[in-house]
Amino acid sequence: MTHGRQVPPGGTLFHEGDPVVSIVTVTSGMVKLYKLFEGRRQIIGFATQGRFLGLGNESFHTFSAEAIDEVEICSFSRDLFDQALERFPQLTRVLLERARDELTTAYDQMLLLGRKTARERVASLLLGLAGDALDADAHTVSLPMTRNDIADYLGLTLETVSRVLTELRKQHVIAMPNAHLVEIIDRATLSELAYGP
Amino acid sequence: MTHGRQVPPGGTLFHEGDPVVSIVTVTSGMVKLYKLFEGRRQIIGFATQGRFLGLGNESFHTFSAEAIDEVEICSFSRDLFDQALERFPQLTRVLLERARDELTTAYDQMLLLGRKTARERVASLLLGLAGDALDADAHTVSLPMTRNDIADYLGLTLETVSRVLTELRKQHVIAMPNAHLVEIIDRATLSELAYGP
DNA sequence: CGCACTCTTGACCGCACTCAACGTTGGTGG
DNA sequence: CCACCAACGTTGAGTGCGGTCAAGAGTGCG
Numbered sequence: 001m002t003h004g005r006q007v008p009p010g011g012t013l014f015h016e017g018d019p020v021v022s023i024v025t026v027t028s029g030m031v032k033l034y035k036l037f038e039g040r041r042q043i044i045g046f047a048t049q050g051r052f053l054g055l056g057n058e059s060f061h062t063f064s065a066e067a068i069d070e071v072e073i074c075s076f077s078r079d080l081f082d083q084a085l086e087r088f089p090q091l092t093r094v095l096l097e098r099a100r101d102e103l104t105t106a107y108d109q110m111l112l113l114g115r116k117t118a119r120e121r122v123a124s125l126l127l128g129l130a131g132d133a134l135d136a137d138a139h140t141v142s143l144p145m146t147r148n149d150i151a152d153y154l155g156l157t158l159e160t161v162s163r164v165l166t167e168l169r170k171q172h173v174i175a176m177p178n179a180h181l182v183e184i185i186d187r188a189t190l191s192e193l194a195y196g197p
Numbered sequence: 198m199t200h201g202r203q204v205p206p207g208g209t210l211f212h213e214g215d216p217v218v219s220i221v222t223v224t225s226g227m228v229k230l231y232k233l234f235e236g237r238r239q240i241i242g243f244a245t246q247g248r249f250l251g252l253g254n255e256s257f258h259t260f261s262a263e264a265i266d267e268v269e270i271c272s273f274s275r276d277l278f279d280q281a282l283e284r285f286p287q288l289t290r291v292l293l294e295r296a297r298d299e300l301t302t303a304y305d306q307m308l309l310l311g312r313k314t315a316r317e318r319v320a321s322l323l324l325g326l327a328g329d330a331l332d333a334d335a336h337t338v339s340l341p342m343t344r345n346d347i348a349d350y351l352g353l354t355l356e357t358v359s360r361v362l363t364e365l366r367k368q369h370v371i372a373m374p375n376a377h378l379v380e381i382i383d384r385a386t387l388s389e390l391a392y393g394p
Numbered sequence: 395c396g397c398a399c400t401c402t403t404g405a406c407c408g409c410a411c412t413c414a415a416c417g418t419t420g421g422t423g424g
Numbered sequence: 425c426c427a428c429c430a431a432c433g434t435t436g437a438g439t440g441c442g443g444t445c446a447a448g449a450g451t452g453c454g
Contacts, residue, residue, distance in 0.1 A: 099300060
C-alpha cells in the first residue's frame with residue numbers, strides 16, 4: 001500500500017535498527033538522519049523534498065529519522081516497492097544513481113568531519129544548503145534545525161556553532177535577520193573557507 | 198577491454214577528478230582511497246581484494262586511489278562494463294547492494310569522525326580490519342599502511358595514533374610483535390571502546 | 395504573565411595538535 | 425660487510441582549538 005502522512009516537529013519516522021517495513025520519501029519539510037553512540041549523536045544528513053530514506057532492499061534501518069519542522073512523507077510498502085522494481089527494472093538504475101550521489105556527499109562529509117576547522121565546517125554547511133535550495137544561487141539560507149542539530153551534523157558543539165556564526169556575522173560574511181535565516185553577503189569568502197581557493 | 202596490472206607501493210591508480218576511463222577492481226594488496234583539501238588529506242577507506250573502486254556510470258572519480266603495498270588490479274573498459282550491464286541487468290542490483298554496503302560503512306565512519314575519541318577511533322579501526330580479514334575472528338590484524346595513513350583515515354595525527362597504540366599495548370589490550378602487526382588480547386575492552394557496552 | 399526552550403556570550407579546561415628530538419629499520423653503495 | 429641515509433615510528437614538552445560549564449538574553453506558547 002501507498003500512503004501519505006504528516007509528521008509533527010520532533011516526530012520520529014523510524015529508528016536505527018528497526019526493520020524496514022516501508023520505503024519512505026519526503027514530500028515536504030526537513031528530516032534529520034542520525035546515529036547514536038554512547039549518548040553522543042552524529043547527524044549524517046538532512047533530507048528534504050524528494051529524498052528517499054534508505055535505498056530499498058535493506059532489512060534494517062542504518063540510521064534514525066526525525067522530523068525537524070512539519071513534515072509530509074509518502075510511504076510505500078516493501079512489497080509494492082519490490083513489485084515496482086520487478087516491473088520497471090530501470091528503477092534499479094535510478095536507485096543506484098541516488099546511491100552514488102549519497103556516497104559522494106558522504107565522502108565530502110567525511111573530509112569535513114576529519115579535516116576541516118569549525119569555520120570551514122559552518123561555511124560548507126551554509127553553501128551546501130544554499131546549493132540545495134530550489135533557487136540555485138539563493139542569497140538567503142534557511143536553517144530550520146536547532147544549533148544543536150547543526151553541531152551534531154558538523155561534529156562540533158552548539159556553542160562553537162553559535163560562536164562561528166557570530167564571528168562570520170561580525171566580519172560581514174553573512175547577515176542574520178533572525179536565528180534561523182542567513183543572508184550570504186560575501187560568498188567568495190565563504191566559498192574559500194568551504195572549498196579552498 | 199579487460200586487463201590485469203601490477204601497481205607498486207605508492208603507485209597511483211587514479212586521482213580525484215580524473216575522468217573514469219575504466220572500472221577497477223582490486224585483486225590483491227591494499228589500496229587507500231582519499232580526498233585532499235588545502236594540503237590536508239582524508240582517507241575515506243582502504244580497499245582490499247574483491248572491492249570495486251567506484252560504482253560505474255559516474256563520469257569523474259570522486260576520490261584518489263593509491264597502492265599501499267604491492268597491488269594487483271583488474272580493469273574493464275567502461276564500454277565493456279556498460280555492455281555487461283545491458284546484458285545482465287541483475288548486475289545493477291549487485292552494484293546497488295555494494296553501494297548500500299559502502300553507504301553503511303560511510304555512515305559509521307561519519308559517526309567515528311564526528312563523535313568518537315582517539316582511543317575509540319583506533320579501537321574501531323582494529324576491529325574493523327579484524328572483521329574484514331578472511332578468517333573472520335582472527336586475533337591478529339595486519340596494518341600495512343603507515344601511521345600517517347591511519348591518522349588520515351581516523352581524522353587524527355600520526356603522533357596521536359602512535360600514542361594510543363602504545364597506551365593500548367601498555368594496558369595489555371593489544372600486543373604488537375612489530376609496528377605493522379597487532380595481536381588482539383582483550384577483545385572485550387576493544388569492542389566496548391569501539392561500539393559501546 | 396510565566397515557563398520552557400533556544401541562542402548567545404564569557405571564563406576556563408583538556409584532548410588532541412604542534413614542534414622537536416631520538417630510536418628503529420630497511421635499502422644502497424662503497 | 426658495514427657505513428650511511430632516508431623513511432618511519434616513538435616519545436616528550438608545550439600550545440591551542442574547540443569543548444565544558446555557567447549565566448544571561450531572547451522567543452514563543454499556554
